[in-house]
Amino acid sequence: MVDTSIGANQHGLLAPPPVGTSALPDNTFANAVVFVTGGGTGLGKAIAAEFARLGASMVIASRKSEHLDAAREAMDELNAPIECVECDIRDADAISAAFDASEGRFGLPDVLINNAAANFPVPAEDMSPNAWRTVVDITLNGTFYCSREFGRRHIAAGTPGNIVNVGASYAWTGGPGFAHSAAAKAGVKNMVETLAVEWGPAGIAVNGLVPGLFPHEDMTDDITGSLDRTHDKDACQPAMRVGQRQELGWAATFLASPYARFISGHTLVVDGANWQRRSMTNPAVTTIRDQLGRPPFDPEGYDQI
Ligand code: NAP
Numbered sequence: 001m002v003d004t005s006i007g008a009n010q011h012g013l014l015a016p017p018p019v020g021t022s023a024l025p026d027n028t029f030a031n032a033v034v035f036v037t038g039g040g041t042g043l044g045k046a047i048a049a050e051f052a053r054l055g056a057s058m059v060i061a062s063r064k065s066e067h068l069d070a071a072r073e074a075m076d077e078l079n080a081p082i083e084c085v086e087c088d089i090r091d092a093d094a095i096s097a098a099f100d101a102s103e104g105r106f107g108l109p110d111v112l113i114n115n116a117a118a119n120f121p122v123p124a125e126d127m128s129p130n131a132w133r134t135v136v137d138i139t140l141n142g143t144f145y146c147s148r149e150f151g152r153r154h155i156a157a158g159t160p161g162n163i164v165n166v167g168a169s170y171a172w173t174g175g176p177g178f179a180h181s182a183a184a185k186a187g188v189k190n191m192v193e194t195l196a197v198e199w200g201p202a203g204i205a206v207n208g209l210v211p212g213l214f215p216h217e218d219m220t221d222d223i224t225g226s227l228d229r230t231h232d233k234d235a236c237q238p239a240m241r242v243g244q245r246q247e248l249g250w251a252a253t254f255l256a257s258p259y260a261r262f263i264s265g266h267t268l269v270v271d272g273a274n275w276q277r278r279s280m281t282n283p284a285v286t287t288i289r290d291q292l293g294r295p296p297f298d299p300e301g302y303d304q305i
Contacts, residue, residue, distance in 0.1 A: 012240020023250040030055035035109035038116030040067030041218035050249030052080030061087040089142030120222040121177035139184035160203030169275035176288040196265030205264040212271020214243040239272025
C-alpha cells in the first residue's frame with residue numbers, strides 16, 4: 001500500500017474558522033430573498049445556512065418532502081424565514097410556480113443559487129440514454145430553466161439580481177465515470193459566461209462556484225461507495241484535507257454580496273488546488289471499470305445503467 005502519512009512539516013492548508021462564524025458583516029442579506037435549488041441536503045443546505053445566518057429570507061426548492069423538511073429544520077434553527085416549494089427543476093412550469101410562491105411570500109428572489117444536480121458514476125459504454133438524459137436534464141437544463149425564470153422576472157421588473165451556479169471541476173478536465181455530469185457541468189460553466197454578458201446591462205451578475213471534495217452525510221451511496229475506496233481522503237488532496245462545508249457557503253455569500261458587485265462571468269473553484277494536480281511521472285492508468293469494480297464490458301449482456 002502507498003504510504004500516505006503526512007510528514008511533520010506537511011500540515012497542508014489551515015483549517016477554516018468554525019461553522020457559525022461569518023465572513024461578511026451581520027445582516028448583509030437582511031433585506032434579501034435567496035432561492036436555493038436542492039437546498040435541503042448537503043452543500044445546498046450548507047450554502048442556505050450561510051445566507052440565513054446573514055439575515056436572508058430563504059426559498060428552498062426540491063422534489064422530496066423529506067428534503068424540504070430538513071431544510072425547514074435547518075433554517076428554523078437559525079431563525080430564518082423560509083418558504084419550501086416542491087419543485088422538479090426539469091419542469092419549467094413548476095419553476096415558474098415556485099417563483100410565484102416566493103413572490104407571494106417574500107417577493108422576487110434577489111439571489112438564485114442553482115445548486116441542484118444529479119450524479120452517479122458509470123462507465124460511458126454502460127450508460128443508458130435514460131441515464132444520460134436524466135443527468136443532463138437536471139443539471140444543465142434545470143439550471144437554465146431556473147436562470148431564465150429569474151432573469152425574465154428581473155428584466156421585466158427592472159430590478160438587479162445575482163445568480164450563482166454550483167459547478168464541478170470536471171467541467172474543464174472531463175471526469176472518467178461521469179460523462180453525463182461532466183458534460184452537463186461544462187455546459188453550466190459556459191452558461192455562466194453567456195448569461196453574465198447578456199444580463200449585465202440589466203444588473204444581473206452571474207457567477208459559478210465549484211466545490212472540491214466536500215464529503216457530507218447526504219451523499220448518495222454511489223458516491224460514498226467510490227469515496228470509501230480511498231483509504232485516506234485528506235492525504236489525497238494537496239491541501240491535506242477535504243473541504244468543510246461552511247467554506248463553500250462563505251464563497252457563495254461573498255459572490256452574491258455587495259462586495260462582489262464587479263465580479264460577473266467568473267467561476268470560483270474552492271478545492272485547495274486539487275483539480276490542478278499533476279505528477280512528475282504518470283501513475284499507471286486504472287480503467288474506470290476497475291475503479292468502479294465492474295466486470296469486463298459484455299456487448300451481449302451488459303449491465304446498462
Ligand atoms: P446532493 O446532496 O445529492 O444534493 C443534490 C440536491 O439536488 C438534492 O437536495 C436534491 O433534492 C436536489 N435535486 C436533484 N434533482 C432535482 C430536481 N430534478 N429538481 C429539484 N431538485 C433536485 O449533492 P451535494 O453533494 O450537496 O452537491 C450539491 C452541488 O455541489 C451539486 O451541484 C454538485 O454537482 C456539486 N458538487 C458537489 C461536490 C461534493 O463534494 N459534494 C463536489 C463537486 C460538485 P431532491 O432529491 O429533494 O430533489
